[in-house]
Amino acid sequence: MERAALERLRWRCIRRGLLEVDIALGRFLDEEFGQLSEAEQEVFAVLADSDDLQLWHWISGQAECEDSRLLPLVARLRARQGALKTP
Amino acid sequence: MSIPVYKFDAVVVGAGGAGLRSAIQLSEAGQKTAVLSKVFPTRSHTVAAQGGVAASLGNSEEDNWRWHMYDTVKGSDWLGDQDSIEFMCKKAVEAVVDLEHYGMPFDRVDNGKIYQRPFGGHMSNFGEKPVRRACAAADRTGHAMLHAMYQRNVKANTQFFVEWMALDLIRDREGVVVGVTAMEMETGQIVAFHARAVIFATGGSGRIFASSTNAFINTGDGLGMAARAGIPLEDMEFWQFHPTGVAGAGVLITEGVRGEGGILRNADKERFMERYAPNAKDLASRDVVSRAMTTEIKEGRGCGPNKDYVLLDITHLDPATIMKRLPGIREISIQFAGVDPIKEPIPVVPTCHYQMGGIPTSYDGRVVGAGNAVVPGFYAAGECACASVHGANRLGTNSLLDLLVFGKSAGDSAVEDLKKGAAHRDLPADAVDASLARVEAINNRTGGVSVFDARQAISRTMQDHAGVFRFADLLQKGAAQILEVEKTVRNLEIKDKSQVWNTARVEALETENLIEVAKATMISAEARKESRGAHVRDDAPDTPEFPNGRNDKEWLKHTLWHRDGNRIEYKPVRLDPLTVETVALKTRSY
Numbered sequence: 001m002e003r004a005a006l007e008r009l010r011w012r013c014i015r016r017g018l019l020e021v022d023i024a025l026g027r028f029l030d031e032e033f034g035q036l037s038e039a040e041q042e043v044f045a046v047l048a049d050s051d052d053l054q055l056w057h058w059i060s061g062q063a064e065c066e067d068s069r070l071l072p073l074v075a076r077l078r079a080r081q082g083a084l085k086t087p
Numbered sequence: 088m089s090i091p092v093y094k095f096d097a098v099v100v101g102a103g104g105a106g107l108r109s110a111i112q113l114s115e116a117g118q119k120t121a122v123l124s125k126v127f128p129t130r131s132h133t134v135a136a137q138g139g140v141a142a143s144l145g146n147s148e149e150d151n152w153r154w155h156m157y158d159t160v161k162g163s164d165w166l167g168d169q170d171s172i173e174f175m176c177k178k179a180v181e182a183v184v185d186l187e188h189y190g191m192p193f194d195r196v197d198n199g200k201i202y203q204r205p206f207g208g209h210m211s212n213f214g215e216k217p218v219r220r221a222c223a224a225a226d227r228t229g230h231a232m233l234h235a236m237y238q239r240n241v242k243a244n245t246q247f248f249v250e251w252m253a254l255d256l257i258r259d260r261e262g263v264v265v266g267v268t269a270m271e272m273e274t275g276q277i278v279a280f281h282a283r284a285v286i287f288a289t290g291g292s293g294r295i296f297a298s299s300t301n302a303f304i305n306t307g308d309g310l311g312m313a314a315r316a317g318i319p320l321e322d323m324e325f326w327q328f329h330p331t332g333v334a335g336a337g338v339l340i341t342e343g344v345r346g347e348g349g350i351l352r353n354a355d356k357e358r359f360m361e362r363y364a365p366n367a368k369d370l371a372s373r374d375v376v377s378r379a380m381t382t383e384i385k386e387g388r389g390c391g392p393n394k395d396y397v398l399l400d401i402t403h404l405d406p407a408t409i410m411k412r413l414p415g416i417r418e419i420s421i422q423f424a425g426v427d428p429i430k431e432p433i434p435v436v437p438t439c440h441y442q443m444g445g446i447p448t449s450y451d452g453r454v455v456g457a458g459n460a461v462v463p464g465f466y467a468a469g470e471c472a473c474a475s476v477h478g479a480n481r482l483g484t485n486s487l488l489d490l491l492v493f494g495k496s497a498g499d500s501a502v503e504d505l506k507k508g509a510a511h512r513d514l515p516a517d518a519v520d521a522s523l524a525r526v527e528a529i530n531n532r533t534g535g536v537s538v539f540d541a542r543q544a545i546s547r548t549m550q551d552h553a554g555v556f557r558f559a560d561l562l563q564k565g566a567a568q569i570l571e572v573e574k575t576v577r578n579l580e581i582k583d584k585s586q587v588w589n590t591a592r593v594e595a596l597e598t599e600n601l602i603e604v605a606k607a608t609m610i611s612a613e614a615r616k617e618s619r620g621a622h623v624r625d626d627a628p629d630t631p632e633f634p635n636g637r638n639d640k641e642w643l644k645h646t647l648w649h650r651d652g653n654r655i656e657y658k659p660v661r662l663d664p665l666t667v668e669t670v671a672l673k674t675r676s677y
Binding site for chain 1: 125126129130131132133134135227230250272273299300301302303304336337338414415418419421422423425585587588589590593
C-alpha cells in the first residue's frame with residue numbers, strides 16, 4: 001500500500017469512536033498488517049470502514065460476523081492479546 | 088504568507104453530539120455553516136455513550152424537572168450553576184422530542200411512548216425514591232443519536248469538512264472571535280475559516296491520563312485552542328473516574344465483576360479492601376474502592392514492574408458463572424490485559440472517564456472569558472464546555488442531555504447574534520501566523536523529543552499525581568513536573584516530514600493541546616484545598632465540621648485557570664436558579 005493510503009488507513013484505525021476499537025485496529029496495523037497480502041490489506045480497509053459498535057461486537061464475540069470476506073480478519077483481530085504499545 | 092480563506096457564517100468545530108446539534112440550529116436558520124471534524128461524524132466519541140439521556144417525561148411514573156434539577160445539583164456537590172441546571176432539566180423533554188423528530192429510534196413501551204429506565208442517582212420527590220428517567224435506544228443511544236443528527240444536517244445543507252484538524256482560534260484586536268485556522272489532513276494545507284460565529288464542540292480530553300476510557304480522539308483540542316487564545320478554563324480539577332479499567336489499556340471492567348464476587352488484591356495477594364471497608368469490602372462504593380486502590384499503589388503495594396496497578400481476582404469463581412454472568416469480561420481481559428481471568432487475576436487501575444470542567448459558558452452557550460465578559464462570536468457546548476451543570480461530579484445520563492440542550496442553545500444564540508446582521512469583521516493581518524509558526528516548528532525541528540515520549544510523560548505525570556484520590560505532596564510535585572514536561576512538548580520532533588497525510592504531525596499538534604489541559608488540571612487541583620465531588624484529597628477528610636471534606640465557606644466557587652502565568656482566579660457559583668428557589672446547601676450522601 002502506498003504511503004499516503006497507509007497513513008490515511010492508520011488515522012482511520014486509531015481515531016475511532018470507541019477506545020476498544022482504537023486499540024484493536026491500531027495494534028493489528030502496527031504488528032500484523034504488513035504481513036498481509038495486498039488483497040487482504042484491501043479487505044482490512046473495508047473492515048475498518050465498519051461502524052464502531054459493529055466492529056466491537058465482532059471483536060468481543062458479542063456478535064458473529066456473517067460476511068465471509070471479513071471473517072478471517074475478524075478472527076485474527078479476536079486472537080490478539082495484550083495491551084497496545086503506542087499511546 | 089497567503090493561505091486560502093473560506094468564508095462561512097458559522098464554523099462548528101467537532102461533529103459529535105453537541106456539534107451536530109448546534110449545526111442543525113444554524114443550518115436550518117439559513118446560516119451558511121461549516122462543521123470541521125478530525126473523523127467522520129458518526130465515529131465521534133458520543134458513540135460510546137450507551138446509558139441513555141435523562142428527561143423527566145414521566146412516561147412510566149410521575150416525574151418532574153424540579154426533581155431532576157435537585158438530583159443534578161446534588162450530584163454536582165453544589166458546584167453546578169443552578170441557572171444552567173434549571174435550564175437543562177426544563178429543556179430535557181423538548182430535547183428528546185426534537186430527537187424523535189430527527190428519527191431517533193428510542194425504545195418504546197406498548198402504548199408507543201418512550202420507554203424509561205432507572206439509573207443511579209435518578210430520584211423522585213427530591214431524593215426520596217428511584218424514578219425511571221433515562222431514555223435509550225438499546226445499548227446504542229449515542230450511536231443512534233449521531234446517525235439521526237448527521238442525517239438531519241445533511242438535509243439542512245451543513246457543509247462537512249471531514250479529516251480536518253482545527254489549529255487555532257482567530258481573535259481580532261478587540262478580542263472578537265472571527266474564525267479558526269485548520270489543516271486538511273489529506274493535503275496538509277492550512278486554511279483560515281473566516282466566520283461570524285465559531286462554536287466549539289470538541290469533546291473531552293481524557294487522554295491526559297495514562298488510564299482513560301476515552302477514545303484516542305479525545306485530546307482536548309478545543310481547550311488547547313481556547314487557552315492559547317487567552318480564554319480561561321473552568322473547574323479543570325474535576326474528572327470522573329471508574330475504579331476498574333484494564334491497566335495499560337483503559338478498557339472498562341464493569342463493576343458487576345465485584346458484584347459477582349471479584350476480589351481486589353495487592354502485590355502481597357492481600358485482599359486489601361478488608362482494611363478499608365471491613366463490612367462492604369470489595370462491594371464498597373466507587374469512591375471508597377478507588378481511594379483504597381490508589382493508597383495501595385502509593386504505599387508501594389502495587390503490582391507489576393512499576394508497581395502501578397492492583398489485581399481483580401475472579402479465579403475462585405466457577406468458570407461457568409464467569410461465562411454466564413459476566414459476558415465479555417473474559418474476552419476483554421484476554422484481549423486487552425493478555426490474561427485469562429479464569430486462571431489469572433486481571434490488572435486494573437482507577438480510570439478517567441469524563442471531564443466536568445471546560446471552556447466557561449453561560450446557559451445560552453456563549454463563552455464567558457476573562458473578567459466574566461462574553462467573548463463575542465464564540466460559543467461552546469458539550470464535554471469541552473462548562474456551563475456548569477455537572478459541577479464537581481456528573482449525574483449519569485446527563486452528558487447526552489448536556490450536549491443536546493447546550494448544543495441547541497449555543498446554536499440558537501449564534502443564530503440570534505448572526506441575525507443582528509453585522510458583516511464579517513476583517514481577519515487580522517497576523518490571523519494565521521501563530522498556527523503556521525507552530526506547524527513549521529514541528530516540521531523543521533531535529534534532535535527534539537518524540538510525540539510518544541512526550542505523551543507518556545504527560546499521561547504518567549497526570550495519573551501519578553492527580554488521579555482519582557489526591558495527596559498534597561503529590562499535587563505539589565506534579566505541578567512542578569508538568570511544567571517540566573511542557574518544555575519537552577515545546578520541543579517535539581517528527582521523523583516523517585511529508586506534507587500529505589502526515590498523522591505524526593497531527594499527533595504532535597494534539598499533544599500541544601493535551602499539555603494545556605494537563606497543566607490546567609494539575610494546577611487547579613493543587614490549588615483547591617478541599618474535597619468536593621470527584622476531587623478528593625487525603626488532607627481534606629470527612630470531619631463533623633467538613634462533611635466529606637467539603638468546605639463551603641472557603642471553596643464554594645469555580646476555579647478559572649489562565650494559561651498566561653498559570654494564574655488561578657475564582658468566581659462565585661450561581662446558586663440562584665432562573666425561576667425556582669435555590670436547592671439549599673446540604674451534605675451529599677446517597
